[in-house]
Amino acid sequence: MTLTVTGLSATRSGRTILHPTSLDINPRERIGIVGASGSGKSTLGHALIDDLRQQGHSVAHVPQSPDEALDPLRSMAFHWREAEEALGLHAGQADRDGLFRALKIEGGDLRKRPWGWSRGMQQRFVIAMALIGAPDLIALDEPTSALDPVVAAATMELLSGVLDGKNTAMVLITHDLGLAALRVDRLLVMEAARLVEQGATEDILERPETQAAQALSAHRNWMALPC
Amino acid sequence: MLTISELMVKRGPRVTLADISFTLPAGKTLAVVGESGAGKSTLIAAILGLLKPSFGEIAWNGAPTRDASPALVMQEPRAAFNPTMTLHRSIMEPVVAQNINLAVGRLERLCAGLELPLDLLDRRPDQVSIGQAQRAGILRALLASPPLVLFDEPLSALDAVTQKHTARLIADLQAEEGFSALIVTHDLGYAVAHGDQIAVLNAGRIEEIADAQDFALNPQSEYCRTLRDAAIALGALGAVA
Numbered sequence: 010m011t012l013t014v015t016g017l018s019a020t021r022s023g024r025t026i027l028h029p030t031s032l033d034i035n036p037r038e039r040i041g042i043v044g045a046s047g048s049g050k051s052t053l054g055h056a057l058i059d060d061l062r063q064q065g066h067s068v069a070h071v072p073q074s075p076d077e078a079l080d081p082l083r084s085m086a087f088h089w090r091e092a093e094e095a096l097g098l099h100a101g102q103a104d105r106d107g108l109f110r111a112l113k114i115e116g117g118d119l120r121k122r123p124w125g126w127s128r129g130m131q132q133r134f135v136i137a138m139a140l141i142g143a144p145d146l147i148a149l150d151e152p153t154s155a156l157d158p159v160v161a162a163a164t165m166e167l168l169s170g171v172l173d174g175k176n177t178a179m180v181l182i183t184h185d186l187g188l189a190a191l192r193v194d195r196l197l198v199m200e201a202a203r204l205v206e207q208g209a210t211e212d213i214l215e216r217p218e219t220q221a222a223q224a225l226s227a228h229r230n231w232m233a234l235p236c
Numbered sequence: 237m238l239t240i241s242e243l244m245v246k247r248g249p250r251v252t253l254a255d256i257s258f259t260l261p262a263g264k265t266l267a268v269v270g271e272s273g274a275g276k277s278t279l280i281a282a283i284l285g286l287l288k289p290s291f292g293e294i295a296w297n298g299a300p301t302r303d304a305s306p307a308l309v310m311q312e313p314r315a316a317f318n319p320t321m322t323l324h325r326s327i328m329e330p331v332v333a334q335n336i337n338l339a340v341g342r343l344e345r346l347c348a349g350l351e352l353p354l355d356l357l358d359r360r361p362d363q364v365s366i367g368q369a370q371r372a373g374i375l376r377a378l379l380a381s382p383p384l385v386l387f388d389e390p391l392s393a394l395d396a397v398t399q400k401h402t403a404r405l406i407a408d409l410q411a412e413e414g415f416s417a418l419i420v421t422h423d424l425g426y427a428v429a430h431g432d433q434i435a436v437l438n439a440g441r442i443e444e445i446a447d448a449q450d451f452a453l454n455p456q457s458e459y460c461r462t463l464r465d466a467a468i469a470l471g472a473l474g475a476v477a
Contacts, residue, residue: 184396191470
């Protein structure tokens with residue numbers, strides 16, 4: 010089922026932080042929302058999540074840092090149980106072993122609190138929680154910026170593998186077009202609280218039209234290596 | 237020239253840096269990369285003289301590094317400034333405290349090089365963008381013309397486009413001013429693009445030290461290959477077939 014939002018907008022203290030934006034997301038589609046700091050990409054992400062939830066779709070959200078998702082005073086088992094309950098599942102009904110295996114965190118001790126796990130494992134635990142109940146959409150807001158590059162690269166690769174073959178669509182919100190370009194089919198470019206350009210990833214990389222897309226595209230890598 | 241030989245630093249009973257030896261020639265850039273906990277920030281603290289080596293030596297042209305008054309650019313630009321003071325006051329404080337005579341027009345010239353409008357310095361750190369705050373941090377570090385500047389993750393709080401812009405400005409100023417730069421970063425893409433040499437720290441030891449371009453094309457150890465491949469998988473380094 011295609012997810013559709015129409016005329017999303019947002020204001021804060023009288024200032025428009027998101028101009029009216031409409032969007033269709035197909036099942037399995039992988040979309041990147043890119044833009045500079047303050048361009049409104051996270052605002053669009055949040056408005057999108059709220060609107061789709063109000064329409065009755067299941068949308069999972071993975072925040073930038075696992076600290077935002079996990080209570081330091083609760084065990085990992087408690088978080089998992091709470092996530093199951095939120096979806097109306099019985100304890101143990103979710104395919105925890107399958108998700109943990111796919112995200113390579115099967116060795117994690119669920120009796121421990123979040124800080125007993127490494128940050129990379131915490132982030133993958135949050136992604137596993139987000140994927141309980143096969144949501145229509147998983148939205149990830151800068152999912153790698155709190156992680157070391159090696160861990161971040163592995164996390165993106167594992168996430169990609171888990172989503173293969175599922176109907177869940179993905180929205181990746183990032184300032185980093187280099188990262189998005191490798192992971193999404195379609196790009197939405199934000200600037201000054203507006204969606205200024207969208208299109209297939211290749212088109213935006215090769216023929217960016219707006220200044221924002223041109224800047225992102227020109228600065229997507231530090232340098233290119235012949236390998 | 238910065239010379240470090242056989243440096244070992246202990247924190248309590250734990251050895252955080254061991255057997256670190258390298259030289260950083262005047263005007264050149266050494267990028268130190270490694271994962272969290274590899275000892276990157278400990279190295280900076282040791283060079284600044286904030287941590288005493290348990291063994292080995294750190295010297296600038298044969299004298300203690302303190303004599304060279306190395307400057308530091310910090311990771312979190314806004315947190316690096318006193319939030320109650322204007323940027324101008326924060327920037328001038330060390331100059332006034334140490335009674336340094338600045339050349340006429342020095343502040344204006346650096347501001348122009350960093351693309352910082354002078355009147356922006358009358359604002360407090362929360363009234364400017366993060367990119368502008370970081371450029372003000374670089375301004376403060378460079379004002380007294382230090383021969384050695386240490387950068388601790390100078391770009392990680394900035395967005396991708398601002399990162400490349402700021403890196404360009406740092407490189408241009410370095411070419412003009414001739415300081416040596418030691419840049420600590422987890423971003424191998426930045427290290428390769430702007431370092432003359434790259435040192436990879438792993439668990440407190442130097443895993444590999446090499447010319448930046450050679451390193452990117454042909455990392456020697458398994459660990460360094462993993463780092464390089466992660467940078468490619470994250471789009472920090474583009475791969476051309």
